[in-house]
Amino acid sequence: MASEAAALLVDDFDSRGPIARPTLHDAIVARVRDMIIEGELAPGTRLHEGNLGKMLGVSRTPLREALKFLVSEGLLELSPGRGAVVRQFSAKDVHDSLIVLGNLEGLAGRLACEHATDAEIREVRRLHDRMMDMYEKRDRLPYFKLNQSIHSAILRLSKNEALVSVHNVLQARLKRIRYIGNEGPEKWAGAVADHEEMINALEARDADRLSKVLTDHMAETWERVRNAI
Amino acid sequence: MASEAAALLVDDFDSRGPIARPTLHDAIVARVRDMIIEGELAPGTRLHEGNLGKMLGVSRTPLREALKFLVSEGLLELSPGRGAVVRQFSAKDVHDSLIVLGNLEGLAGRLACEHATDAEIREVRRLHDRMMDMYEKRDRLPYFKLNQSIHSAILRLSKNEALVSVHNVLQARLKRIRYIGNEGPEKWAGAVADHEEMINALEARDADRLSKVLTDHMAETWERVRNAI
DNA sequence: CACAAGTATTCTGCATACAGAATTTTGTTT
DNA sequence: AAACAAAATTCTGTATGCAGAATACTTGTG
Numbered sequence: 001m002a003s004e005a006a007a008l009l010v011d012d013f014d015s016r017g018p019i020a021r022p023t024l025h026d027a028i029v030a031r032v033r034d035m036i037i038e039g040e041l042a043p044g045t046r047l048h049e050g051n052l053g054k055m056l057g058v059s060r061t062p063l064r065e066a067l068k069f070l071v072s073e074g075l076l077e078l079s080p081g082r083g084a085v086v087r088q089f090s091a092k093d094v095h096d097s098l099i100v101l102g103n104l105e106g107l108a109g110r111l112a113c114e115h116a117t118d119a120e121i122r123e124v125r126r127l128h129d130r131m132m133d134m135y136e137k138r139d140r141l142p143y144f145k146l147n148q149s150i151h152s153a154i155l156r157l158s159k160n161e162a163l164v165s166v167h168n169v170l171q172a173r174l175k176r177i178r179y180i181g182n183e184g185p186e187k188w189a190g191a192v193a194d195h196e197e198m199i200n201a202l203e204a205r206d207a208d209r210l211s212k213v214l215t216d217h218m219a220e221t222w223e224r225v226r227n228a229i
Numbered sequence: 230m231a232s233e234a235a236a237l238l239v240d241d242f243d244s245r246g247p248i249a250r251p252t253l254h255d256a257i258v259a260r261v262r263d264m265i266i267e268g269e270l271a272p273g274t275r276l277h278e279g280n281l282g283k284m285l286g287v288s289r290t291p292l293r294e295a296l297k298f299l300v301s302e303g304l305l306e307l308s309p310g311r312g313a314v315v316r317q318f319s320a321k322d323v324h325d326s327l328i329v330l331g332n333l334e335g336l337a338g339r340l341a342c343e344h345a346t347d348a349e350i351r352e353v354r355r356l357h358d359r360m361m362d363m364y365e366k367r368d369r370l371p372y373f374k375l376n377q378s379i380h381s382a383i384l385r386l387s388k389n390e391a392l393v394s395v396h397n398v399l400q401a402r403l404k405r406i407r408y409i410g411n412e413g414p415e416k417w418a419g420a421v422a423d424h425e426e427m428i429n430a431l432e433a434r435d436a437d438r439l440s441k442v443l444t445d446h447m448a449e450t451w452e453r454v455r456n457a458i
Numbered sequence: 459c460a461c462a463a464g465t466a467t468t469c470t471g472c473a474t475a476c477a478g479a480a481t482t483t484t485g486t487t488t
Numbered sequence: 489a490a491a492c493a494a495a496a497t498t499c500t501g502t503a504t505g506c507a508g509a510a511t512a513c514t515t516g517t518g
Contacts, residue, residue: 023309024501025297049470059503061290064471068254068294072301074394080252081509083470097391100336107332162326162402165303166395173391253471279499288473293501310479312500 028058028066036075036086037175043088047076074173087173091229094177095222097170102218104167105151109210111158112202121202124153128199135192144179150195154202154214177225187224194220257287257295265304265315266404272317276305303402316402320458323406324451326399331447333396334380338439340387341431350431353382357428364421373408379424383431383443406454416453423449 032052035041053063067084070076076084089097131146155164194217201210261281264270282292296313299305305313318326360375384393423446430439 023307025307050468060470061502061504065294065297065501069297069301072298078252078254081470082511093390096389099340099389100333100391100395103332103336104329107329111328160325160328161322162329162399166329166399169398170391170395277499289500290472290474294471310500311481 024058024062025066025069028056028063029069031056032066032070033073033075033172036070037172037179039176039179041086043086045086046079046082047084047086049083073169089173089177089229091226094174094225094229097174098218098222098225101167101170101174102215102221104163104170105154105218106211106215108155108158108160108163108167109198109202109214110207111160111163112154113205113207113210115159116157116202120153120157124150124157124202125199127153128195131195132192135188147191147195150198154198177229178221187220190220191217191224253287253291254295254298257285257291258298260285261295261299262302262304262401265299266401266408268405268408270315272315274315275308275311276313276315278312302398318402318406318458320455323403323454323458326403327447327451327454330396330399330403331444331450333392333399334383334447335440335444337384337387337389337392337396338427338431338443339436340389340392341383342434342436342439344388345386345431349382349386353379353386353431354428356382357424360424361421364417376420376424379427383427406458407450416449419449420446420453 032041041047047067049060049063049067053060056063067076071078071084075087077087079085127146127150131143131150134140134143134146155167158164194213197213198210198217201213261270270276276296278289278292278296282289285292296305300307300313304316306316308314356375356379360372360379363369363372363375384396387393423442426442427439427446430442
């Protein structure tokens with residue numbers, strides 16, 4: 001039973017090495033998180049433990065544990081006596097989060113200039129160039145994904161676990177909104193210009209410049225996204 | 230049964246108004262969090278669901294849900310097949326977290342200068358003066374608590390929910406360490422001087438100055454705490 | 459026909475039961 | 489006495505059962 005249920009969710013995994021193998025808990029969390037981010041579970045939706053559990057092929061117990069986890073991440077809200085609800089973010093919530101994200105990315109950029117190796121920076125450059133290719137072709141989805149990768153990479157290069165972790169939490173809350181909020185051509189061009197400056201600043205290890213670009217870039221993200229809320 | 234268990238943990242609560250009344254879940258989370266922060270559950274301790282549950286007067290189901298919540302907060306780690314363990318923070322973890330906290334408080338100060346009302350700033354001044362009284366008397370515990378209140382107040386005055394929430398998470402992770410890490414007289418004096426500058430900058434609504442003091446103050450916190458790890 | 463009260467149903471929150479993994483204890487051999 | 493193997497025990501992970509709250513439905517009344 002346990003293994004049957006797990007089979008539906010947990011990918012096969014050859015367990016060499018001491019790496020923690022994915023648990024059912026992790027799989028449920030990841031799955032429900034994706035359902036929220038991709039809009040399958042719209043904000044305000046009340047999560048029905050019975051149905052959702054049947055849908056995922058797990059019983060209520062591990063599902064409820066996963067939901068509590070997502071409550072702590074801020075993706076769900078708990079309404080006592082009536083279970084979990086997909087959290088609604090107001091325009092102010094989004095704006096506030098973007099301000100914090102901008103600040104965190106600014107800090108990450110600063111630290112990355114200090115701690116990244118040359119090889120790591122070259123790797124970001126490769127991501128950047130591939131992203132620019134996609135921009136030339138106006139191929140939105142791969143552009144979007146590479147864009148995300150570049151930001152994640154800069155976070156990772158800060159070599160600051162705590163920073164990565166809080167950034168991820170905030171990022172996850174907004175992912176859905178940023179996913180819908182697709183800018184027009186003019187704004188897209190602006191974003192691309194920002195990215196040119198980012199990679200240049202990183203290669204020059206100019207912490208102040210990189211930090212500023214990243215923070216400002218996030219402020220512009222608000223402009224791109226605000227009317228999509 | 231449910232109500233009996235709840236009685237052990239959940240304070241009595243007259244339920245007028247639409248304020249969410251504390252649930253057993255919240256009570257367990259708060260209780261275990263406190264046990265970790267106060268060192269009753271030392272880092273590395275493996276949490277025994279049976280014992281801990283009996284101790285708190287709740288069954289394993291809601292306890293496990295609470296533990297998952299605390300895992301997401303970063304206070305516990307999950308070791309598949311062997312339950313939850315109180316997370317150990319390395320010196321680097323603490324340092325990294327303090328850097329992020331410093332940045333967040335800096336941002337909070339900047340925003341507080343913008344958004345706080347005069348009355349709110351006067352309220353912080355009152356906290357500050359009371360704290361200085363406690364410093365004169367060298368009364369450490371109330372000093373410590375007032376100190377925390379001032380920092381929380383500045384966060385709150387930023388009027389940025391997302392900022393408050395990520396700050397709280399990081400703060401909780403370090404609370405235990407900061408609680409032990411009691412500085413000597415020289416460093417204490419330095420911290421007090423920082424606080425003088427903070428309140429002055431806030432009253433002058435000098436965002437740059439307040440932001441800088443807060444960030445630097447956190448860097449000094451590292452010096453005060455580093456040998457306690 | 460609208461609406462309120464009472465009833466039936468559904469759903470959450472918690473407790474318990476059970477299987478299998480992890481750990482400890484015990485026994486045996488060298 | 490040390491080291492290994494096997495058995496017994498404990499503990500986690502999951503499923504299920506049950507009580508009470510929340511919701512939907514039904515029926516009676518103005």
